[in-house]
């Protein structure tokens with residue numbers, strides 16, 4: 001029989017554990033403060049060049065739908081605004097970030113003009129992501145139906161934490177004929193200073209994006225309810241895959257895992273924030289170990305210092321297993337894309353981190369088409385030319401404070 005430990009021993013043990021935890025949290029806070037300060041100082045010397053490569057606009061077809069890939073904000077926004085200005089019946093727009101700058105105003109005005117001429121307009125934007133934007137900016141034309149995704153929902157106190165996500169999607173659907181989805185939020189900085197990827201669809205596959213918008217609109221109780229529209233086709237070559245926290249479904253993580261585990265030749269991933277969970281990391285390492293050419297494009301310095309440091313905590317195991325880590329330089333790369341074996345592609349709103357893969361509302365396209373994958377790989381090649389290849393020997397020589405900081409930040413991985 002095990003001895004029963006109780007009384008003063010338990011109290012002392014509890015006190016020591018609490019002290020240790022507090023000390024660790026203090027060290028963690030100090031490390032984060034130090035990194036933020038270090039980053040701010042580095043920021044002054046960091047060169048951001050507007051002349052980073054713009055891979056261009058790529059037109060093609062997937063099954064019966066026309067698909068265009070955009071890789072530069074100004075080109076994309078021009079196409080989105082043209083679609084809104086040409087709308088005849090209905091516009092659905094969802095965005096995570098909507099800045100109150102010139103670009104933000106252009107979208108607001110185009111939507112107001114559409115509503116003025118009788119087009120039904122539905123808008124969703126995320127409350128948390130736009131906390132810093134004055135509320136007055138979101139005073140829309142009175143005929144526009146608006147849903148501000150709430151920062152706090154009291155009803156969520158009675159539902160599982162995992163069902164409370166942010167709306168991280170960037171979606172536009174016009175007249176059920178034209179749809180857009182990808183990494184671009186709405187704002188000036190994204191128009192010219194960030195490298196990102198978005199896709200436009202014309203044709204039957206737009207139904208998927210319509211359903212992505214309408215399904216969540218109705219699920220969260222936005223008004224008025226939008227009627228269901230049955231699909232005109234069901235094409236396995238292109239489909240939208242939706243994370244819907246309210247339904248506790250997160251299939252985007254699943255399509256990534258399946259595609260990585262199926263890879264035989266190569267995996268090319270571009271992601272703004274790389275904080276994979278154990279299974280995604282293991283799948284990538286296993287692919288590399290079986291001879292698959294695994295390449296990751298990540299920002300050398302993103303706009304989130306903490307995300308960068310958490311990401312760096314994975315570099316040693318990636319490099320040891322032969323994964324090629326390509327660090328995008330002199331501009332932020334915000335794309336969320338991947339191709340596998342020149343056959344499978346995904347483009348969407350989900351980063352490879354927990355927030356996206358197990359937390360937020362997200363929409364990714366999953367595309368099985370060689371010509372589309374070839375265009376995506378052309379883009380990957382152009383982006384690679386703007387990257388620095390990180391080597392294991394260089395990584396091992398980083399300042400001794402770096403691995404210590406990376407280790408101290410490990411417990412934060414599940415939160416980002």
Ligand SMILES: O=P(O)(O)OC[C@H](O)CO
Pocket residue numbers: 096097168183185272303304351
């Ligand atoms: O959450 P994302 O991927 O849309 O990125 C947003 C930017 O980080 C804004 O700071």
